[in-house]
Amino acid sequence: MERYRVDLRSDTVSRPSASMRAAMAAAEVGDDWFGDDPTVNRLQERAAEVTGKEAALYVPTGTMANQISLRLHVTGAGHLVAATDGAHVASTEMTTSAVLSGIAYKTGDPGPRGWMTAELARSLVEDEDPYDVEAIDLLAVENTMGHAGGTVMPVEELRAIRKIADEAGLPIHLDGARIFNASVAAGVDVSEYAREVDTLMFCVSKGLGAPIGSLVCGTRAHIREARRLKILFGGAWRQAGIMAAAGLIALEDGPSRLHEDHERARRLAEGVVERLPGSIDPATVETNMVYVDTEAVGLPPIETIDRLGDLGVGATFVSGKVRMVTHVDVDDDGIALALDGWRSVAADVAKEM
Numbered sequence: 001m002e003r004y005r006v007d008l009r010s011d012t013v014s015r016p017s018a019s020m021r022a023a024m025a026a027a028e029v030g031d032d033w034f035g036d037d038p039t040v041n042r043l044q045e046r047a048a049e050v051t052g053k054e055a056a057l058y059v060p061t062g063t064m065a066n067q068i069s070l071r072l073h074v075t076g077a078g079h080l081v082a083a084t085d086g087a088h089v090a091s092t093e094m095t096t097s098a099v100l101s102g103i104a105y106k107t108g109d110p111g112p113r114g115w116m117t118a119e120l121a122r123s124l125v126e127d128e129d130p131y132d133v134e135a136i137d138l139l140a141v142e143n144t145m146g147h148a149g150g151t152v153m154p155v156e157e158l159r160a161i162r163k164i165a166d167e168a169g170l171p172i173h174l175d176g177a178r179i180f181n182a183s184v185a186a187g188v189d190v191s192e193y194a195r196e197v198d199t200l201m202f203c204v205s206k207g208l209g210a211p212i213g214s215l216v217c218g219t220r221a222h223i224r225e226a227r228r229l230k231i232l233f234g235g236a237w238r239q240a241g242i243m244a245a246a247g248l249i250a251l252e253d254g255p256s257r258l259h260e261d262h263e264r265a266r267r268l269a270e271g272v273v274e275r276l277p278g279s280i281d282p283a284t285v286e287t288n289m290v291y292v293d294t295e296a297v298g299l300p301p302i303e304t305i306d307r308l309g310d311l312g313v314g315a316t317f318v319s320g321k322v323r324m325v326t327h328v329d330v331d332d333d334g335i336a337l338a339l340d341g342w343r344s345v346a347a348d349v350a351k352e353m
């Protein structure tokens, strides 16, 4: 039996569609260690085309995609990557970066929308102290910014950051796990964002709906070295064409339906605030993430998540809030179910008052 009637814990929980499963069953495969899986190669070519980069590399996870990318740019143990507080690379992947590549982070708070600003980038990379021996090798940015609620960095900001990076002689890596959500919300092609960075990664396993996989995109030279690092990190996954077949469908069909996830997320937020005034401002929902501040209305978040879970609604705890994420397997009925759950939560609060 399914654990939840509607699973909003993440956009990673979606199941492959019937057409994905059919393509996976029929996929032509080879051995990806040798670089001769034709379906993987097709996905990589398509990813390079879509992002406008010279080449791309298919890897099992977003974490591996980021870690390979960081290692491409960071030249020595103890060197720093400049990022925002809460950036996935500098929080969830902080210890991974330290263990795999000796990377440490220099971070700062860019304000409530969470994404890197030109102002913060400048303050992080500017070397004001003549006795300072820190070595910053890379500026890392993230779009959408997960920890801040799936917020969208405007391409103009990235252009301004590019200028600062150029002045400082630094490359930029974009953690674009959800760059297609950003692109749809901003009405800006993914290649416009990609043009401003040296490398980017994106996940087909999140909003785009594939079961597994992420792509590192960059120059041919980057990707040649990235392939070596993928093998080094244990990511040479043999007949991966079975997965890449689903990734190709996700990349073709996924982006055109993301606006539906964004609309449903906004409706979910509007429904929640009707039931629990003061718990969220629906205007802050820019893509597919809804962060409810239950503490602001006197509800402990973990207990709320447990209560929602008992009611068949999957949610998680992120940044001190109750997080829900819409995706391809959440339809209008799913949103109604979730709001029924929140109605019960709100009724419990009313009873206790």
Ligand SMILES: Cc1ncc(COP(=O)(O)O)c(C=O)c1O
Binding pocket: 060, 061, 062, 063, 064, 066, 088, 089, 142, 146, 175, 177, 178, 203, 205, 214
């Ligand atoms: C912004 C961001 N980057 C990277 C990752 C890592 O992806 P994965 O879970 O596939 O390793 C995530 C995962 O949720 C993410 O949200």
